[in-house]
Amino acid sequence: MKHDLQKPPASSFERIEIDSSHAERISKPSLSFWQDAWLRIRKNKAAIVSMFILAFIIIMAFVGPMISPHDSETQTITHANLPPKVPGIEKLGIMNGVGTLAGKEVDLYEMKKVDTYYWFGTDGLGRDMFSRVWEGTQISLFIAFVAALIDMVIGVAYGGISGYYGGRVDDIMQRIVEILYGIPTLVIVILMLSFMDPGITAIIIAITITGWIGMSRIVRGQVLKFKNQEFVLASRTLGATDSRIITKHILPNILGIIIINTMFTIPTAIFFEAFLSFIGLGLQPPDASLGTLINDGYKLIKFQPHILLYPSIIISLLMIAFNLLGDGLRDALDPKMKD
Amino acid sequence: MTKYITRRIFYMFITFFLIATATFFLMKALPGSPISSASKLSPTQLAVVEAKYGLDQPIPVQYAKYMLNLAQGDLGNSFQFKNASVTDLIIDRLGPSLILGTQGLVLGVTLGILLGMIAALRQNTIWDYGSTFVAIIGISIPSFVFATFLQYWLAVQWELFPVALWKDGWMSSVLPSIALAMGPLATASRFIRTEMIEVLSSDYITLAKSKGANGFEIAFKHAFRNALIPLVTVLGPLAAGLLTGSLVIEQIFAIPGIGEQFVKSIMSNDFSIIMGTTLFFSAFLIVVIFLVDVLYGIIDPRIRLSGGKD
Numbered sequence: 001m002k003h004d005l006q007k008p009p010a011s012s013f014e015r016i017e018i019d020s021s022h023a024e025r026i027s028k029p030s031l032s033f034w035q036d037a038w039l040r041i042r043k044n045k046a047a048i049v050s051m052f053i054l055a056f057i058i059i060m061a062f063v064g065p066m067i068s069p070h071d072s073e074t075q076t077i078t079h080a081n082l083p084p085k086v087p088g089i090e091k092l093g094i095m096n097g098v099g100t101l102a103g104k105e106v107d108l109y110e111m112k113k114v115d116t117y118y119w120f121g122t123d124g125l126g127r128d129m130f131s132r133v134w135e136g137t138q139i140s141l142f143i144a145f146v147a148a149l150i151d152m153v154i155g156v157a158y159g160g161i162s163g164y165y166g167g168r169v170d171d172i173m174q175r176i177v178e179i180l181y182g183i184p185t186l187v188i189v190i191l192m193l194s195f196m197d198p199g200i201t202a203i204i205i206a207i208t209i210t211g212w213i214g215m216s217r218i219v220r221g222q223v224l225k226f227k228n229q230e231f232v233l234a235s236r237t238l239g240a241t242d243s244r245i246i247t248k249h250i251l252p253n254i255l256g257i258i259i260i261n262t263m264f265t266i267p268t269a270i271f272f273e274a275f276l277s278f279i280g281l282g283l284q285p286p287d288a289s290l291g292t293l294i295n296d297g298y299k300l301i302k303f304q305p306h307i308l309l310y311p312s313i314i315i316s317l318l319m320i321a322f323n324l325l326g327d328g329l330r331d332a333l334d335p336k337m338k339d
Numbered sequence: 340m341t342k343y344i345t346r347r348i349f350y351m352f353i354t355f356f357l358i359a360t361a362t363f364f365l366m367k368a369l370p371g372s373p374i375s376s377a378s379k380l381s382p383t384q385l386a387v388v389e390a391k392y393g394l395d396q397p398i399p400v401q402y403a404k405y406m407l408n409l410a411q412g413d414l415g416n417s418f419q420f421k422n423a424s425v426t427d428l429i430i431d432r433l434g435p436s437l438i439l440g441t442q443g444l445v446l447g448v449t450l451g452i453l454l455g456m457i458a459a460l461r462q463n464t465i466w467d468y469g470s471t472f473v474a475i476i477g478i479s480i481p482s483f484v485f486a487t488f489l490q491y492w493l494a495v496q497w498e499l500f501p502v503a504l505w506k507d508g509w510m511s512s513v514l515p516s517i518a519l520a521m522g523p524l525a526t527a528s529r530f531i532r533t534e535m536i537e538v539l540s541s542d543y544i545t546l547a548k549s550k551g552a553n554g555f556e557i558a559f560k561h562a563f564r565n566a567l568i569p570l571v572t573v574l575g576p577l578a579a580g581l582l583t584g585s586l587v588i589e590q591i592f593a594i595p596g597i598g599e600q601f602v603k604s605i606m607s608n609d610f611s612i613i614m615g616t617t618l619f620f621s622a623f624l625i626v627v628i629f630l631v632d633v634l635y636g637i638i639d640p641r642i643r644l645s646g647g648k649d
Contacts, residue, residue, distance in 0.1 A: 179354050184624040186583050187358070187617050194605055194613070195365045271481050278483050278587055279602050298487050298591070302495055312484045319479035 037256075040332040047328025050321035057318060061141055064134025069116060072131035073286065078114075079126040083306050085117050121306045123296065132288055133310045139289040140315070143200060144269040147207040152262045154208070155215025162216070163223030164246065174220075177213055185210050189272065193281045203282055207272050215261050222254040256333035263326035267319045274315055290315045344633060351625050358621045359614075363405055366610040367398055414615035425615035429597060435505055436589070436596035438512055440581050443519025448577075450520070451527025452570075458528065459535030459566075460558055470528055477525025483587040486518035490591060504593050515592045522580045526573055534566035571635050575628040582620055 031039070041047050065072055120129035162173040189206045196202035226232060232249050276282035277291025290311045297308025389395045408415065414425035458470035493514060494502040501511045538544065539562050547557050582598070589599035597616060604612035
């Protein structure tokens with residue numbers, strides 16, 4: 001069929017009415033910043049898997065000691081140094097209670113006439129490693145979260161005041177930071193710990209004493225960037241008070257960066273706690289964290305590798321998951337800051 | 340530039356002075372002294388020993404003396420190691436630590452650069468994911484956990500390397516160096532990857548491509564060299580990381596280095612060694628960070644060193 005393209009018939013066109021009153025209607029639902037971030041992080045498989053791993057470890061840290069048939073502090077000397085044995089899995093040839101004794105593989109449970117199961121084995125004093133590992137995880141997580149929270153509060157307050165008020169206040173506060181920044185963290189942490197009584201509080205103080213500086217520098221930079229922008233100026237012109245500008249205008253804008261930074265503080269704190277406990281400056285018995293458990297296990301590595309294995313796996317998983325989740329959050333909350 | 344350097348040196352001295360002062364007073368506030376835990380001395384003997392080390396003088400006098408000696412590079416005498424001078428003890432112990440640190444750094448950074456380059460040139464392929472995986476492992480797994488597993492598998496189980504001690508020459512430095520290299524490897528590879536990806540998408544790379552330069556030339560001559568410059572900035576944190584690592588790794592492999600001595604002296608309350616080593620570590624890190632900042636300005640003319648504000 002041939003059409004006369006120069007003169008198309010009138011029926012080939014149809015008039016579509018446009019209602020001009022709807023011209024500005026937004027067809028898609030508008031997403032808040034957090035919904036948008038959630039959409040982005042949902043696509044990041046590594047971050048989602050990390051979230052599940054973290055949730056699992058955190059739940060187990062509380063539930064683990066409860067579901068274990070054995071107490072973490074009961075010392076049963078006749079049950080000392082037993083390898084792991086788990087009902088069900090034992091038939092697969094792993095975690096079946098077989099350990100090396102004088103170069104030969106023997107079922108230590110049979111030999112010592114133990115008829116219960118120790119899922120992660122026992123340590124040199126016959127304490128159940130399963131409960132001990134999860135209680136240690138609890139303490140490590142507690143130290144890390146509290147340290148990260150304190151770092152965040154001090155860092156945001158210091159950086160915020162310094163950036164927002166500017167002028168002489170900023171000058172003095174920044175000179176102090178410049179000097180503190182030059183002090184190696186490791187040195188100050190070790191000095192503080194040799195000075196204070198060892199314990200959870202001492203470790204938290206030691207970690208936070210210089211930990212907030214990074215956060216304060218970032219927050220100051222962000223506050224400086226936002227405080228001179230038009231929307232803040234407009235708000236000020238309309239008579240908004242300082243506290244209103246800070247809480248309603250500046251804080252929501254820098255919240256993403258604060259969260260990202262805190263996410264990276266947590267694994268650093270976990271590492272420092274374990275590091276200090278490993279070199280013997282951290283928690284003292286009977287308190288146990290992942291670091292002290294690794295230290296105990298290290299001393300027996302040649303004969304009882306299982307004591308070292310489980311706390312090492314947990315701490316490595318925790319660190320990997322926090323780092324991956326932090327990466328994912330950074331990409332989701334602040335697409336411009338990708339590395 | 341000169342103004343910036345003078346300013347920075349001034350701050351370096353203030354920082355160092357503050358660290359020295361803080362260390363001194365913290366050590367003085369420590370409960371117990373190296374003498375009290377050493378042996379059962381009668382009050383008279385104790386007084387004699389205290390007088391010998393100048394511990395009977397008022398603290399401000401001790402402080403002034405210490406600072407004056409420090410200015411001349413004298414860090415005092417150890418209580419533990421037969422009264423040896425702390426400066427000598429540190430110098431004696433420097434060798435193994437330096438060897439391990441250098442080997443770890445060179446190995447880690449070289450492998451890291453390679454991994455990072457492969458990841459950037461083969462973005463979003465299995466190579467990229469593999470290299471990212473190694474980097475995440477390297478950043479996440481604590482060095483002492485990694486070191487104990489190296490020791491368990493390669494030395495205890497397979498007997499490829501000596502388990503510990505510093506007597507089999509180069510072979511005994513292999514495992515500790517690998518353990519130390521993990522941190523720098525991870526940092527360098529992540530850093531190079533992001534830098535390379537950014538450089539590869541810049542205009543001059545497009546120009547080089549349109550001129551007909553081959554892939555190899557673009558990767559090495561153009562992209563790699565420009566991506567390498569910012570790597571200098573992470574050398575400071577890397578040095579700090581190596582120091583932290585050396586404390587545990589020397590302990591694990593029984594290396595007679597500074598880190599091992601430091602940990603031991605904390606346990607035995609030998610405060611002249613604690614102070615000496617603390618000051619040595621601080622001075623080392625302060626100087627490294629300073630050098631890195633200045634070096635960065637010199638090799639990348641796009642960066643102008645000025646007030647130092649960010």
